[in-house]
Amino acid sequence: MFNNIKAAGGLVSRDKELLFIHRLGKWDLPKGKLEKKESNKLAAVREVREECGLLKKPKIVEKITNTYHAYEVDGVSYLKKTAWFLMTYDGLEKLIPQKEEGITSVCWVKPSAIPAKLKKCYPSILDVIGGIS
Numbered sequence: 001m002f003n004n005i006k007a008a009g010g011l012v013s014r015d016k017e018l019l020f021i022h023r024l025g026k027w028d029l030p031k032g033k034l035e036k037k038e039s040n041k042l043a044a045v046r047e048v049r050e051e052c053g054l055l056k057k058p059k060i061v062e063k064i065t066n067t068y069h070a071y072e073v074d075g076v077s078y079l080k081k082t083a084w085f086l087m088t089y090d091g092l093e094k095l096i097p098q099k100e101e102g103i104t105s106v107c108w109v110k111p112s113a114i115p116a117k118l119k120k121c122y123p124s125i126l127d128v129i130g131g132i133s
Contacts, residue, residue, distance in 0.1 A: 001077065002070065002077045002078060002079035003076060003077065003078050003079070004078075004079055004081065005033060005078050005079065005080040005081070006033065006034045006040075006080075006081055006083075007031055007032055007033050007034060007043070007047075007080055007081070007082040007083070008031060008032070008034060008040040008041070008043040008044035008047065008082060008083045008084070008085070009029050009030055009031020009032065009044055009047055009048070009082055009083075009084055009085070009128075010029065010030055010031070010044045010045070010047070010048040010058060010060075010084070010085050010086075010087040011029055011064060011084060011085070011086050011087065011128055011129065011132065012029075012030070012048055012052075012058050012087045012088070012089050013086070013087070013088055013089070014088065014089045014090065014091075014108060016110070016111055017108040017109055017110055017111070018108070018109050018114060018129075019048070019052060019089070019095075019106070019107075019108055019109075020106070020107055020109050020117055021051055021052065021097065021103050021105065021106050022097075022103065022104050022105035022106075022107075023101070023102045023103045023104065024102060026120060026121055026122055027117040027118075027120050027121040027125075028121060028122060028125060029084075029125055029128060030047055030048045030051040030052055031044070031047055031051075031082055031084075032046075032047035032050070032051065032101075040083040040085075041060055041085065044060070044083065044084075044085045044087075045057055045058060045060065045087070048087065050098055050101075051097070051098045051101060051103055051106070052095050052096070052097070052098075052106045053093070053094075053095050053096025053097070053098070053106065054089065054091060054093070054095075055091055055093050056089070056090075056091045058087035058088065058089040059087060059088050059089070060085045060086070060087050061085075061086045061087060061088055062085070062086050063083065063084070063085055063086075064084040064085060064086050064128055064131040064132055065084050065127060065128060065131040066081055066082065066083055066084070067081075067082045067084065067124040067127055067128060068080070068081055068082075068124075069082070069122075069124060082124075084128045084131070086132055095107065095108075114129075
């Protein structure tokens with residue numbers, strides 16, 4: 001028996017760079033829980049902006065995949081389904097990590113540096129990045 005959690009996030013690109021966040025000792029992609037009556041697309045854009053400090057809205061290109069993550073808190077089991085979207089962004093502002101969410105760093109990563117980040121990320125992130133065409 002799981003309590004179901006719905007979340008959404010984005011794989012955001014800008015001039016061939018990808019947007020990564022660092023949280024809890026791992027490199028990750030911005031994502032978060034849906035608010036009441038919020039669509040996956042709206043939640044994904046909102047979470048990317050909140051977690052990374054983006055001023056403009058990233059543009060959704062396409063849906064990539066869904067990932068699933070099971071975890072337990074205080075003896076309660078949860079199953080989080082995250083809808084992932086490929087997005088583009090053209091802003092140049094300084095990135096601001098959402099510290100209250102435990103995010104310690106936000107950065108644009110050049111293609112040559114992506115493999116090193118992927119060695120220190122969650123396995124589901126590999127599915128997201130591998131799901132783009």
